[in-house]
Amino acid sequence: xxxxxxxxxxxxxxxxxxxxxxxxxxxxxxxxxxxxxxxxxxxxxxxxxxxxxxxxxxxxxxxxxxxxxxxxxxxxxxxxxxxxxxxxxxxxxxxxxxxxxxxxxxxxxxx
Amino acid sequence: xxxxxxxxxxxxxxxxxxxxxxxxxxxxxxxxxxxxxxxxxxxxxxxxxxxxxxxxxxxxxxxxxxxxxxxxxxxxxxxxxxxxxxxxxxxxxxxxxxxxxxxxxxxxxxxxxxxxxx
Numbered sequence: 585x586x587x588x589x590x591x592x593x594x595x596x597x598x599x600x601x602x603x604x605x606x607x608x609x610x611x612x613x614x615x616x617x618x619x620x621x622x623x624x625x626x627x628x629x630x631x632x633x634x635x636x637x638x639x640x641x642x643x644x645x646x647x648x649x650x651x652x653x654x655x656x657x658x659x660x661x662x663x664x665x666x667x668x669x670x671x672x673x674x675x676x677x678x679x680x681x682x683x684x685x686x687x688x689x690x691x692x693x694x695x
Numbered sequence: 696x697x698x699x700x701x702x703x704x705x706x707x708x709x710x711x712x713x714x715x716x717x718x719x720x721x722x723x724x725x726x727x728x729x730x731x732x733x734x735x736x737x738x739x740x741x742x743x744x745x746x747x748x749x750x751x752x753x754x755x756x757x758x759x760x761x762x763x764x765x766x767x768x769x770x771x772x773x774x775x776x777x778x779x780x781x782x783x784x785x786x787x788x789x790x791x792x793x794x795x796x797x798x799x800x801x802x803x804x805x806x807x808x809x810x811x812x813x
Binding site: 620622625626627628629630671677682683684685686687688 | 699701729731738739740741744786788790800801802803804805806807809
C-alpha cells in the first residue's frame, strides 16, 4: 500500500469547515483513497472513499487533486462530536488487503 | 447495515489468566476478519488476519501461541489472549471484510475491547 502523510494535529472552531490534508505522492493508478476516523475509545468509523473524482456524502466531502498525489477531507460544519483522529489510507479497493493505519490527524474541534 | 460487534467491551483480568474476545459480523458474512491492537496515543497495529476455516496469519512479532485466533464461521472470530500479562493491556479491535454484496471487500470495524491485566 502507498504511504500517506498527514499533519499530526489540527484545531477547528465549532461550526466552521475542517479541512484535513493528506499527501499520497506514491499512489498507484488502482488505489483508492479512504478516510476513517476514530473517536476516543471507539473503533474506526468509515467516512468516505474515492478514486479520482471528488466525492460527497452525508458526513464529508473528499477532494482529490488531479494528479492524485494529495487529497483533502472536508467536514463542512464541524461539531464538537467531530473531535477524533482522522486516518487517510490508500489501497486497491478490491484487493481485500487489510487497512494499514498511519499516525492520522488528531482534530480538535473547539467551542 | 454492516455492523460488527465485539464482546466484551471491556475486561479486567489477573495476570496469568486467559481472556477470550469475540468479534461478530451481525448482518453480513465475513470470510476474513482482522485483529488490531492499539496502545494509548498510538495508531492501530495489525496483529493477525483470520480466514474462515483456516489458520490465521500473524504479523511479525505477534506470538501465535499467545494470541489464539479461531474463525469457525462466516460471522464469528475469536481472539484468546493466553497467560495474559500487564503488557498485554491494550485496546483490541476487530474488523470484518464483507464477502459479498455492494460493499464486497469493504472493512467494517467493531467498537473495540479494552483489556486491562492486573
